[in-house]
Amino acid sequence: DSGVTQTPKHLITATGQRVTLRCSPRSGDLSVYWYQQSLDQGLQFLIQYYNGEERAKGNILERFSAQQFPDLHSELNLSSLELGDSALYFCASSVGLWTGYTFGSGTRLTVV
Amino acid sequence: TQLLEQSPQFLSIQEGENLTVYCNSSSVFSSLQWYRQEPGEGPVLLVTVVTGGEVKKLKRLTFQFGDARKDSSLHITAAQPGDTGLYLCAGPMAGGATNKLIFGTGTLLAVQP
Numbered sequence: 001d002s003g004v005t006q007t008p009k010h011l012i013t014a015t016g017q018r019v020t021l022r023c024s025p026r027s028g029d030l031s032v033y034w035y036q037q038s039l040d041q042g043l044q045f046l047i048q049y050y051n052g053e054e055r056a057k058g059n060i061l062e063r064f065s066a067q068q069f070p071d072l073h074s075e076l077n078l079s080s081l082e083l084g085d086s087a088l089y090f091c092a093s094s095v096g097l098w099t100g101y102t103f104g105s106g107t108r109l110t111v112v
Numbered sequence: 113t114q115l116l117e118q119s120p121q122f123l124s125i126q127e128g129e130n131l132t133v134y135c136n137s138s139s140v141f142s143s144l145q146w147y148r149q150e151p152g153e154g155p156v157l158l159v160t161v162v163t164g165g166e167v168k169k170l171k172r173l174t175f176q177f178g179d180a181r182k183d184s185s186l187h188i189t190a191a192q193p194g195d196t197g198l199y200l201c202a203g204p205m206a207g208g209a210t211n212k213l214i215f216g217t218g219t220l221l222a223v224q225p
Contacts, residue, residue, distance in 0.1 A: 002154065033212065043155075043200065043215035056212045090154050094211065100145055101213065103154025 003027065006091050006104035014112055018079040021107045023091030025072055031055075031094045032074040033101065034066055038087040049074055081111045114139045116201055116216035124222045125191055133186045133219045135201035142204055144184045145213070146175055149198040191223045 003026035013019055025032050034046040045058035049068035060066075063081075068074045078085060088108050092101035119134045135144065143162040147155035159168050161177035161184060168175045172195075174187040184201055201216040 002156070004154070031211070035215075042217055045205070045212050045214065048212050058212065092154070096211075099211065100157045100160055101155075103147075103156070105152065106154055 002102050002104060004029075004091060004093050004102050004104035006089075006107050008107060009105065010108050010110075012110045012112060013081060015081055015083060017081050017111075018077065019081065019109065021076040021078070021089050021091075021109075023074045023076070023093075023104060025074070025091075025093030026102050029093035029095050029102070030072065031096065032068055032072070033092045033094075034060075034074070034076050035090045035092065036087050037090060037106070043090070046076070078109070083111050085109065086111045114141075114203070114206055114214050116203060116214060118199075118201060118216040118219045120219060121217065122220050122222075124224065127192055127223055127225050128190050129223075131188050131191060131221070133188075133199050133221070135184045135186075135216050137182050137203070139206065140181050142181070144177055144181075145202045146184070146186055147200045147202060147215075149200060150196075155198075155200055188221075191221075193223045193225050196221055196223050 005024040007022045030051045033048045035043050037043045046060040047066050048056040052068050063079050066076045088106045090106045092103045117136050145160045146158045149155040159175045164179045164181045166177045172189045176185045199219045202213040205212050205214050
């Protein structure tokens with residue numbers, strides 16, 4: 001157990017739907033990062049939050065959004081889902097802005 | 113655009129063999145990290161190298177950061193089935209004041225008993 005908790009572990013949904021992925025960072029970690037992993041693109045950075053504030057954005061689609069709550073847990077919202085959104089979504093956390101990541105076990109999203 | 117290219121992409125070896133995985137870029141990185149990812153799990157941080165020319169050892173794993181800080185290598189001595197997994201190098205993206213990482217293309221290692 002890495003200390004980073006992601007739920008759900010698996011999610012199957014239809015095209016056009018909206019889903020929410022949840023992440024609880026390791027205790028004491030203030031930074032939360034979201035990554036998408038697919039076979040053809042590898043691990044791609046989506047977005048980072050630090051202590052409740054958005055700090056960096058990667059190649060995140062406009063259909064995707066995220067937030068970090070006062071208790072530091074984070075949610076990634078994916079809407080108008082397309083088949084190509086099927087992937088593993090990972091959350092990672094770190095203590096500060098310059099330290100290594102601790103990853104969760106991921107959410108496998110399948111859009112049918 | 114910063115890219116981290118890893119080679120080889122796939123590696124299947126017998127237990128006891130040695131191997132080296134390479135991570136190359138045309139960009140300079142302030143540091144590089146190596147992660148191992150097992151099926152159904154997230155990547156796990158193995159090591160961070162921060163100084164050009166630095167060598168770090170973790171049991172049978174030896175990590176080296178290139179002198180110019182554009183490349184890194186991971187050498188495994190006497191590989192064991194437990195070393196099987198996806199090996200990823202990663203470095204901080206240029207610009208900004210945060211530690212968002214760019215990940216390499218990955219090397220999938222299978223060690224046969």
